[in-house]
Amino acid sequence: MSALATTTILTGPSAAEPFDTAPCALHRTEAHHSEGVDVWNPAYTRPTGPLNAVMVFLSFPDATPHLTPDELAADHFPATSRFFEQASYGRFTLRPHTVAHWVNMPRPSTAYAIRRDWNPALRAAYLRDAFAVADPEVDFSRYDVVYFVADPDAPGVDSDATKVVNLDTPQEVDGTEVKRVVTVFERHPPDRLVLAHETGHVFDLPDLYHRPEDGKGDWDTYVGDWDLMGSQFGLSPDLFAWHKWKLGWLDPRQVACVRGTGPTRLTLEPLSAGPATSVPGIAGNVAFGLGSGTKLAVVRTGPDSVLAFEARGSTGNDVAGCRQGVLVYRVRSEVASGNGGIEVVDAHPDTEACWENSVYPPLADAPVALGESFTVPGEGVKVEVEGRTMSGAWTVKITPGALG
Structure with missing residues (x-):
């Protein structure tokens, strides 16, 4: 009607x-x-029409993963794609592509000191290592969104650290520039719709919550x-x-x-x-x-x-x-x-x-x-x-x- x-x-x-x-x-x-x-801010990809996303699953030498990449991918998809399909009235489709196996990082998870307010130098080291080990597995020129998903059971992984990293200097890989990366450290099962929230930042949406200065309240x-x-x-x-x-x-x-x-x-x-x-x-x-x-x-x-x-x-x-x-x-x-x-x-x-x-x-x-x-x-x-x-x-x- x-x-x-x-x-x-x-x-x-x-x-x-x-x-x-x-x-x-x-x-x-x-x-x-x-x-x-x-x-529109041209530094960001506008989510109209279909966009392709890649999920790379990172393991560490100080832990043996208890979950499979398929199990972790299912934590987020198709729920994330469905959210955006509904929200956009069918005008935007997020198409996930997953690396089907764990990709091994060169250093223990604890070496990166992963946390919500991450040391920039350690965060940069994590991303450099992630791109280096993922590059032989992924043609980044094919993707509009990049998700690096860490083994949630590794001892140095902090689930509160999931966020989008905007790179001051874009990462040049496979003939393309990657300007931002979603770093995922969620426990299994994850927070509800957390990946949709972080993906919103990839499209220039702000955080609308109020973070108390002392972390309380x-x-x-x-x-x-x-x-x-x-x-x-x-x-x-x-x-x-x-x-x-x-x-x-x-x-x-x-x-x-x-x-x-x-x-x-x-x-x-x-x-x-x-x-x-x-x-x-x-x-x-x-x-x-x-x-x-x-x-x-x-x-x-x-x-x-x-x-x-x-x-x-x-x-x-x-x-x-x-x-x-x-x-x-x-x-x-x-x-x-x-x-x-x-x-x-x-x-x-x-x-x-x-x-x-x-x-x-x-x-x-x-x-x-x-x-x-x-x-x-x-x-x-x-x-x-x-x-x-x-x-x-x-x-x-x-x-x-x-x-x-």
């Missing part, structure tokens, strides 16, 4: 402009993993459960519509730039809804006819900031979601990765939800629910969730006010 008209404009000075997104497209800045969407205060780049454990880990716009998975007509001071009515499709046939094996996508309507509404709030509005439901990647409704969040393009470039606005600041399995219960009930209205503190922007269409989309009225 198709969605109703995606945008309805009220009379008056305001206008919803899904075909003219420029006024709401933040400029990309020099901040690491800037949330700007006006241009909540890490998920910025976005809670609501985006994979905040937490791979989130109940609703689908990527924000803002990120989907940045990655090229939304057409301009799917983004409504709300301007002026008067009210604008529009219809928002659930973020995860898309063609059901695009992701074999994923349950929960019940909005079969949705996928091409408006996914994101944006109100400009400053030179480098906007408010974003999207509908979140329990479908697709969000099938385990805690609450449904219209999620509101702030985006700032001048903020570097890990410093709060996106922050969810809590429409129910005095309550929390799903405390037994949410990564941050105070934000688990953040969306504006059906029949509710909410004025964003400090912005004067009001959102009213007026109804649902027969196809499951959300009818919304947004009033920017004097600050719009």
